[in-house]
Amino acid sequence: MIALYIVCYVILMNASIPIASGSPINYTLNRLTSLIFQMQEMCVLTTNASKAAYIPTLNNSLYRLQVVYYTVLLGNDAYKITGPGTELFPDVKKTALQDGHIVSELLFKDRDCLRSVQSTCPGSNWTYYQVAHSAIDGMISQLFTEANALIAEAGSNPTLVNLDSSHLNFAWEVGMNDLLDGLAYLSYRHEELVFTPFHQVETIHIILLLICVIGMTAYMFLLLFPLLRKIRKEAHRIAELLSQLPRELDITKVVVAAMSAASKRSRSGGRDGEEEGTSSLTTKLVARQKSVGSSFIDRGPIKHSYSNLSMNDA
Secondary structure, eight states: OHHHHHHHHHHHHTTHHHHHHHHHHHHHHHHHHHHHHHHHHHHHOOSHHHHHHHHHHHHHHHHHHHHHHHHHHHGGGTHHHHOTTOOOOTTOOSOGGGGOHHHHIIIIIOOSOOOSSGGGOOOTTSTTHHHHTSHHHHHHHHHHHHHHHHHHHHHHOGGGOSTTOHHHHHIIIIIIIIIHHHHHHHHHHHHHHHHHHHHHHHHHHHHHHHHHHHHHHHHIIIIIHHHHHHHHHHHHHHHHHHHTSOTTOOHHHHHHHHHHHHHHHHHHHHHHHHHHHHHHHHHHHHHHHHHHHHHHHHHOOOOOOOHHHHHHHO
């Protein structure tokens, strides 16, 4: 049992690491939709001045998405890319890539369509087919490029910033479909990694419970019940022996006297003296029982007091 609890402790010792990584992963989903919304807001503006004034808002939304994404990739070293003023996640110590191979698989290696509804996946003739099948990192890196290009256009040539912008089209076609569903699936699989150690501990406790139940059952049927049957058998035998003694014999006093004698002998003469005293007392008791029994048979009921005998024997 102690070994099982040690195993549980070791399993749960590092359980907080993937829990902390789940926070920036979930933030990535929210900030992705926020960035796409800000890009659309930029494109619906009608005046060049309003577009220029909206650049800091879009730039801040892009920066916030980059912060959480690089925190997913680099852990608490994200500030080395995003700068000293980077938003910090205090509990994040390591990269989410260390939480499980499925994280790195979805971020860098998966070449399948990541849309939740596979029937909506476009064919190979789609304009963004290659980038949409370049895993999450490929799509989000391209989104960063498109957002930066849109910001640059808003400052240099704002007339190109409109709803027909190719940058907005990419954000809407790929970002709101393939990338968003891919990040949602990443969040789901990472949540499974978070619960994995707790499921393992739960399984160990179930095994421990089964071991206890089986052990208790074996103890009851192999040791306890046979012992109880033996005790009942011995109780019947002792009752039968006691029923054969004369009624005049005070069993309680005799037993007390025997125990007192044994105790005194053990204190004075040790184990040999105890055995000798008990044997002598037993011999006298048997002789007295025979005497009482013969008197009971020959002369009928005779009242005898054995208290003095018991005390003298003691």
